[in-house]
Amino acid sequence: MDAKLQPADTATEETLDPADWSGVERIARRLVGDAIVHLRDVRQRPAWREMPRDVQSRFREPLPEDSLPLEAVLAAVTDDVMPYPMGNVHPRFWAWYMGSGNLTGAFADFLAAIQGSNLGGGNHAAALVDLQVVDWCKQMVGFPATASGTLTSGGSVANLIGLTVARNAMADIDIRELGVAAAAQPLRFYGSDQIHSCHRKTVEALGLGNRALRRIATGPDFRIDISALTHAIEEDRASGFRPACIIANARSVNTGALDDLEALADLADEQNLWFHVDGCIGALIAIAPRHRSLVAGLHRADSLALDPHKWLHAPFDVGCCLVKNAAAHRGTFATTPEYLESASRGLASGEWLHEYCLQTSRGFRALKVWMALKEHGVNKFGRLIDQNIDQAHYLARLIEAEPNLSLMATTTINIVCFRYDPGGLDEPALKALNTEIMLQLQEDGLAVLSDTTLRGRHCLRAAIGNHRTRCEDIDLLVAEIVRRGKILSDGS
Numbered sequence: 001m002d003a004k005l006q007p008a009d010t011a012t013e014e015t016l017d018p019a020d021w022s023g024v025e026r027i028a029r030r031l032v033g034d035a036i037v038h039l040r041d042v043r044q045r046p047a048w049r050e051m052p053r054d055v056q057s058r059f060r061e062p063l064p065e066d067s068l069p070l071e072a073v074l075a076a077v078t079d080d081v082m083p084y085p086m087g088n089v090h091p092r093f094w095a096w097y098m099g100s101g102n103l104t105g106a107f108a109d110f111l112a113a114i115q116g117s118n119l120g121g122g123n124h125a126a127a128l129v130d131l132q133v134v135d136w137c138k139q140m141v142g143f144p145a146t147a148s149g150t151l152t153s154g155g156s157v158a159n160l161i162g163l164t165v166a167r168n169a170m171a172d173i174d175i176r177e178l179g180v181a182a183a184a185q186p187l188r189f190y191g192s193d194q195i196h197s198c199h200r201k202t203v204e205a206l207g208l209g210n211r212a213l214r215r216i217a218t219g220p221d222f223r224i225d226i227s228a229l230t231h232a233i234e235e236d237r238a239s240g241f242r243p244a245c246i247i248a249n250a251r252s253v254n255t256g257a258l259d260d261l262e263a264l265a266d267l268a269d270e271q272n273l274w275f276h277v278d279g280c281i282g283a284l285i286a287i288a289p290r291h292r293s294l295v296a297g298l299h300r301a302d303s304l305a306l307d308p309h310k311w312l313h314a315p316f317d318v319g320c321c322l323v324k325n326a327a328a329h330r331g332t333f334a335t336t337p338e339y340l341e342s343a344s345r346g347l348a349s350g351e352w353l354h355e356y357c358l359q360t361s362r363g364f365r366a367l368k369v370w371m372a373l374k375e376h377g378v379n380k381f382g383r384l385i386d387q388n389i390d391q392a393h394y395l396a397r398l399i400e401a402e403p404n405l406s407l408m409a410t411t412t413i414n415i416v417c418f419r420y421d422p423g424g425l426d427e428p429a430l431k432a433l434n435t436e437i438m439l440q441l442q443e444d445g446l447a448v449l450s451d452t453t454l455r456g457r458h459c460l461r462a463a464i465g466n467h468r469t470r471c472e473d474i475d476l477l478v479a480e481i482v483r484r485g486k487i488l489s490d491g492s
């Protein structure tokens, strides 16, 4: 044989595949068994716990150079990772706003990694699952089938995608070619003073600057003041700016207030502005049978961000941006002209999904949404949203009935802002007392709440977006806050 055609030394060829498949299968069975028990018994474990120092120190060990048996790696996960989660799958986790995951979604993440497809696009099953999940998202919020969409890492990126399309569509120049600096009239975006922090990151990343996002005052109900918004738009137009986009809050972060979507859609029509809805939580209320009227007008958005890893409980992470004008969407990100079909047959003949977003390679995150929706059906997810909203109102009623607790904002959907207030304490003392209660609840593993400041007043905040929560958990929360509040304020 010609020496040049000799294969490389086959004895030293390596792969990452296991040398012993049956041994690995035994390990995998135990892993799945342990994982199921972990989830089954989540209620028996603390909602959160501090990591001991020696556990923390193991995460500072240097880069491993040589191999370790898989069993030893899994033992490290069992000992050092699994016992110290963020806690959002626990039934008494109500901090910020998060989904609580689901077992089928976890299976899906495993299978997606095993199947291993890259969702940059192409003609294969994972791409069709991805497109179907986007279609199902359209159906959930009443968007037309002709709309486009893309699955993202989360709501922040979904908002970034939508607002990038808005910027390009509303500019008076070809912004892709010339950049924002070439625009004669600087663009202006509008949202309420309750808007999520991701919008600030977006306008900064889009080169518009933070000041291009005007924060409009909200009324006592924390909803955007429409006449103040109209005034701001007219004022900007008169001063040489180019009003481009209204960002509606379909549920605000602080209090759960929902902007008046119909009125904002009307105003965007009148003023010829792009209408973007940040529906990272609220958009999915559209599937909740008893509360869907709260988000009437959602379908009028030009672009909409929603978050399947919140109220669809997909394991992190997955968000979705929908855009009504598919050509404007593709025109913002595509680098290949539409007429240039990559191939008429074979793998490259499928749709190039990367033409609708910033990523090129993308994970198969669609599968966890697809499998859970198929298993449970959209109606069950809708009922779970109703259940959370009912639980939040139940908590609000318990607070109202308790003399030492005060409700700090109206509970519209699933967010309850309140504080322990025994009377006679000033703002700093109330803040210290309530912060201490919040930290004790966390450190004792009892419940996880977050806090916020509403019009200068500090308060605790429970965001109930958890399919494992029961009313008894809420009873326990109130009892423990009152008990701890009494001990702390009597002792002070």
Ligand SMILES: *Cc1c(COP(=O)(O)O)cnc(C)c1O
Binding pocket: 097, 153, 154, 155, 156, 157, 159, 196, 198, 251, 252, 253, 278, 279, 280, 281, 307, 319
């Ligand atoms: C959660 C949230 C976001 C950000 O979404 P991520 O998935 O965390 O990136 C944006 N807007 C609102 C209203 C949210 O609640």
